[in-house]
Amino acid sequence: MKIPRPERIARIMWRLAKNPFRLFSLSDIAKSFEVSKTVISDDIEIISNAMKDEGRCNIVIDRGRGGGAYLVPTFDEADKRRFLEGVAEELSKEERFLPGGLIYYSDIVFDPHYTQWLGWALGSMFIDCGAEVVMTSEVKGIPIAIFVAQSLGLPLAVCRFRNRPSDGPAVALHYPSGTGEVRAMYMGTRNLKKGAKVLIIDDFMRGGSTIAGMTMMAREFEATVVGKGVFIVSALPEQKAISGYKALLVLEKDEHGPRVRVL
């Protein structure tokens, strides 16, 4: 029995939405619904137009070979600013001030309601970087990084500060922290492929030593760092251990205390 177009569109949309960056072949979809490729091509065109109005994603139509389509994260600048301003306002509340000029944001990065879109926003800044894997460090980097990875259809490799038996063999590396002490970092040899193109994502950056450490780790795996994205960057110190990063928010300090604003 032939399924009517609206129902077919709902089902194709669902598949695209759950699998960003995965190429769906038009022939395969056509086969699964027992219709012609032209019919599916029209369906995809309709979905693509719908998403242009809806925002936050684009449908890329690949007209080569068998033809196919996939969804990529995009975030219209005005929409992104509106969303991030809401997050910045929440983060700037006085009850979030912590000793040392820090702010409390664990609840935000652990709440998918926020963090899936934070990951989406960061991911949308790196759709063309050619990354094959996203790298982050435990613990609070993980939720945002995994949503970045999802938005780009990539796996995640996690630098750990302790090595555990269940993580398997790992490369251990020492790197200087911002305070001058030397810290250890571990990356499972099975978690990161040699020579991979790596997108580094972290939740918070002060001096950039952790990301510098991850860059060193990438080098140990002969990997190339093709992008660096951060949720919140601290305005101080001005001098960072790394360059060429993109961030969503900045943590500044004024006479009232810490304050977060959209970059």
Place this chain on the structure above:
Amino acid sequence: MKIPRPERIARIMWRLAKNPFRLFSLSDIAKSFEVSKTVISDDIEIISNAMKDEGRCNIVIDRGRGGGAYLVPTFDEADKRRFLEGVAEELSKEERFLPGGLIYYSDIVFDPHYTQWLGWALGSMFIDCGAEVVMTSEVKGIPIAIFVAQSLGLPLAVCRFRNRPSDGPAVALHYPSGTGEVRAMYMGTRNLKKGAKVLIIDDFMRGGSTIAGMTMMAREFEATVVGKGVFIVSALPEQKAISGYKALLVLEKDEHGPRVRVL
């Protein structure tokens, strides 16, 4: 200008797919597309039927008050078994054997291609448990737990084994590990609300001491544990520190070494 039905359906499907368990009011949707509530009601009916054929989710239609709809994770038993059997087969490969009868699975839990559906499968077992928050412990529990949280539209609270300045004030708790030593666990007082209904999710359970610890932590917050879900449970020891849990996979041992199968 009135948007044609197929395009409207794509846009509604996108919103539902990205926000499980969030109730979308029919009146609000109708207003945003400048059509009548009856038209939107028919759209939702079409989407609901489409998802019945597509699988992995259901659309719940709330006919009370203003009327609304939301998406819940479901996983047809046959589909779930097929998916989990693929994961179990991958996990049973000999090169994954680790000392101590363990298997390497970090790459699986850190790859959204797998872990979003593992979280979805676990979440679908708890749609009626009434949880208000998902709880897990660092580090490898986080990716699955955050996708469970996403599938249920809930925030995530993370028990940590170290307390850091940026986590804010925390409750520290000591609990006996499986080997008899006493370990410390921390839960940020701002990350978990007093008296909440908690769904505990973890990646791996051997004797159950970590989940028992998380249960003790919940008690410190006067919270009620309404469910316990685990990705992989070890067949040994048979005696666990907790009961009433649900698991997706079991790790057994035969003459060839460790082996993972679907529960």
